[in-house]
Amino acid sequence: MTEELANDTTTVIEVDGEATYPILVGRGLLDCVPALLGPQPAKILIVHSAAVGRVAEDLRDALQPHYGQVLLAEVPDDEPTKRIEVASFCWQILGQAEFTRTDAVISIGGGVVVDLAGFVASAWQRGLRLVQIPTTVLAMVEVAIGGENGVNTAEGKNAVGTLYPPAAVVCDVDLAVTLTRAEILTAFAEIAKCGFIAEPEILELLESDLERTTDPSTPEFRRAIELAIRVKARALSHGGGGAELLHYGYALGRAIEHAERYQWRHGAALAVGMMYAAELGRMTGALSDAAVERHRKILSSLSLPLTYPAGRWSGLLAMMQRGAQAGPGMLRFVVLDDIAKPRVLTGVDDSMLQFAYQEVSS
CATH class of the missing domain: 3.40.50.1970 (Rossmann fold)
Structure with missing residues (x-):
């Protein structure tokens, strides 16, 4: 076939x-x-x-x-x-x-x-x-x-x-x-996510010509779609590393979606979630300042939000713990040691989680 x-x-x-x-x-x-x-x-x-x-x-x-x-x-x-x-x-x-x-x-x-x-x-x-x-x-x-x-x-x-x-x-x-321009740009959060965790060519496409890469009539758009699909297909296939790595940005992103009663688009919540994961990766691992700034530039170029209100942390933390059916210190986050080098982070102290949130709060 x-x-x-x-x-x-x-x-x-x-x-x-x-x-x-x-x-x-x-x-x-x-x-x-x-x-x-x-x-x-x-x-x-x-x-x-x-x-x-x-x-x-x-x-x-x-x-x-x-x-x-x-x-x-x-x-x-x-x-x-x-x-x-x-x-x-x-x-x-x-x-x-x-x-x-x-x-x-x-x-x-x-x-x-x-x-x-x-x-x-x-x-x-x-x-x-x-x-x-x-x-x-x-x-x-x-x-x-x-x-x-x-x-x-x-x-x-x-x-x-x-x-x-x-x-x-x-x-x-x-x-x-x-599709409207807003629908396309917001959905590109998922495509950018695939670039951050596995396929840097996606990031290069967005950085070199965002207009063409997000225009459905262009070869660049099709290429970005195809690369993102390949990332997910590999993760779901035997020997592909597992689907959990696809959850980069999802821990906080899903909590925000729930807090907003799903009135936020998925890509908007995911963008804040990825910025949070990038800050957490910088604080607890090897992610460089330059890689965090690259997140910020690419996601902002897609007109996506990068912050969430400061006073919402306790509710978001409770939602993440409930969603993961985990207690304090048991949450799992996908973070990056570098672009295209993801890993799962566990056992993070609540104070560090909150400190990372302060970096993405407004």
Whole structure:
């Protein structure tokens, strides 16, 4: 399959972990979907957001000659609506159309749609074939890869979910051209993170020409997307070093997201989290002043926040401890000894954690 799909304009990146599946990166890739689905499905459900309704309709029309029935399910693409009731709406469609385990689900949309469709596919008949087609930068480089799916409840974000890898992920960078500038810049926090922990070429692209690197129409944009995907695919694959290193900036970032009731974009919270991790790395390890300043310059060039209010530390610390199910001194942080040299730091005294926070507080 990989050899069949690879060509001069398409890159195929394999995730080789508990499950093996391809991630396609390129332009105009929707023609590859029938090959990814295979001949077995008789019925297909395309779960999509309103913003990409025309794309979903065009894909339905292209698939219809190959399969018995292709249905559309439009769902909201905002975090508060990622609920079990919306998943139930999709299951109702599957049930009424008598989908069986040999049938398939396709997602087309941002992170919420990808999460939701993955959860729907994983639970129906104990698992339908799933092809994810992310249409936002964050979904391409983070949400669609790894098989983590879920819905939100009153008890928390993604409180109910599954680990269910897709059959394939299709990252057609042409689908990102409709995104706002703010959406792209904020999502680039995840891409910059991959540069800091593993792939300095990403940082060099951003430093040399930020405008072109964040413009979906350019080769530089596609290259940055591809490099970030390679970082995550390697981490998830056997012998790749493990997924924990992908959590650079996540400890404080996730606490900020929770404190802000998820009204902050993920990339904004992650940016503050990475600055905090950089300061912690400088205080407890070998990270140089120059590397910390490089964080500051790159993240600020993306118009991302670098600080958070000083009086919020106690609540953030409690949230980090709760999220890690750990007591004082037991938190785990990913820090850097240098660019592309991450490690896990444990057993840090609370006073040092607070001191590092003072460096990123406003």
